[in-house]
Amino acid sequence: MSIIEVNELHKRYGETVAVDEVSFTVDEGEIFGILGPNGAGKTTTVECVEGLRTPSSGSTSVLGLDPQRDRAELRQRLGSQLQESTLPDKITVAEALDLYASFYRHPADWPALLETLHLSDKRNTQYRRLSGGQKQRLSIALALVGSPDVAVLDELTTGLDPQARRDTWDLIEQIRDSGVTVILVTHFMDEAERLCDRLALVDSGRIAALDTPSGLVKRAEQQQQVHFRPSTPLDDELLTGLPEVSEVRRSGPQITVVGTGNLLHAVSSTLARQQIVAEELRVEQSSLDDAFVALTGRRIDP
Numbered sequence: 001m002s003i004i005e006v007n008e009l010h011k012r013y014g015e016t017v018a019v020d021e022v023s024f025t026v027d028e029g030e031i032f033g034i035l036g037p038n039g040a041g042k043t044t045t046v047e048c049v050e051g052l053r054t055p056s057s058g059s060t061s062v063l064g065l066d067p068q069r070d071r072a073e074l075r076q077r078l079g080s081q082l083q084e085s086t087l088p089d090k091i092t093v094a095e096a097l098d099l100y101a102s103f104y105r106h107p108a109d110w111p112a113l114l115e116t117l118h119l120s121d122k123r124n125t126q127y128r129r130l131s132g133g134q135k136q137r138l139s140i141a142l143a144l145v146g147s148p149d150v151a152v153l154d155e156l157t158t159g160l161d162p163q164a165r166r167d168t169w170d171l172i173e174q175i176r177d178s179g180v181t182v183i184l185v186t187h188f189m190d191e192a193e194r195l196c197d198r199l200a201l202v203d204s205g206r207i208a209a210l211d212t213p214s215g216l217v218k219r220a221e222q223q224q225q226v227h228f229r230p231s232t233p234l235d236d237e238l239l240t241g242l243p244e245v246s247e248v249r250r251s252g253p254q255i256t257v258v259g260t261g262n263l264l265h266a267v268s269s270t271l272a273r274q275q276i277v278a279e280e281l282r283v284e285q286s287s288l289d290d291a292f293v294a295l296t297g298r299r300i301d302p
């Protein structure tokens with residue numbers, strides 16, 4: 001069941017069209033990703049959904065509410081993580097959570113939230129003394145302290161080290177599993193691929209494609225490549241004759257087979273029939289990165 005509906009959303013700033021006729025729905029309990037390069041219109045889109053910006057035209061409904069008209073009610077049910085924190089330097093973690101909790105009718109049990117976010121030992125630490133990762137986790141706690149039905153997380157892991165990124169991803173999955181619908185704004189392919197149930201690829205204010213991460217990869221119809229070194233000499237025609245194979249390339253002893261479908265199985269069973277062993281076998285699948293290039297004509301370059 002969809003709990004967010006965006007129809008032909010359009011937002012311009014003077015001459016700049018930031019969001020151009022964008023439509024999508026978000027289902028209850030999913031992690032919905034909005035992926036695109038800097039300036040693509042991601043933040044403007046989600047801020048219209050949150051009621052923080054007024055669309056030039058189009059309609060939006062969140063949890064059955066109009067983000068403009070019902071902004072006060074929506075604030076009670078939608079938690080957002082700010083792109084950059086605006087907390088005062090000297091506020092402690094506990095004070096910040098107490099303050100934010102006071103805004104909500106049904107605040108979460110925030111000490112438990114701190115536990116989940118591995119921040120319990122920082123509750124009396126001032127904001128300015130937190131590391132980048134701790135600040136990020138606090139901003140997630142603040143987005144969740146009102147027990148929201150929907151959480152909007154914008155550039156979740158920017159500036160985090162690899163371990164902190166992975167911990168944050170685990171956390172977002174826990175949040176989704178607890179029943180919160182998540183909108184995730186990102187320009188990281190790996191993050192989108194790992195976390196999102198469905199994903200809108202946004203480029204120049206428009207949705208270029210919307211699907212599951214694997215659906216997007218499939219749509220891009222990028223070919224796979226199988227690389228190996230045959231244990232004994234091999235005639236190319238053995239492979240070029242297979243329906244899955246579009247090309248066979250050689251580089252010294254190394255062979256690269258390009259094709260689609262179940263290419264690995266086709267190649268390996270053909271070699272096995274000839275009693276040829278494929279040494280140093282490696283398969284290259286197309287990635288979401290390839291899909292983005294195929295579907296938008298350009299590469300995300302954070």
Ligand SMILES: Nc1ncnc2c1ncn2[C@@H]1O[C@H](COP(=O)(O)OP(=O)(O)OP(=O)(O)O)[C@@H](O)[C@H]1O
Nearest residue numbers: 013016017018036037038039040041042043044045
């Ligand atoms: N308040 C504003 N006034 C004028 N132009 C704006 C304003 N906010 C955004 N823009 C412009 O609208 C376009 C989309 O910006 P937006 O911040 O929505 O993109 P984004 O995809 O979130 O980018 P980023 O990842 O850099 O935050 C950009 O060209 C930006 O310069």
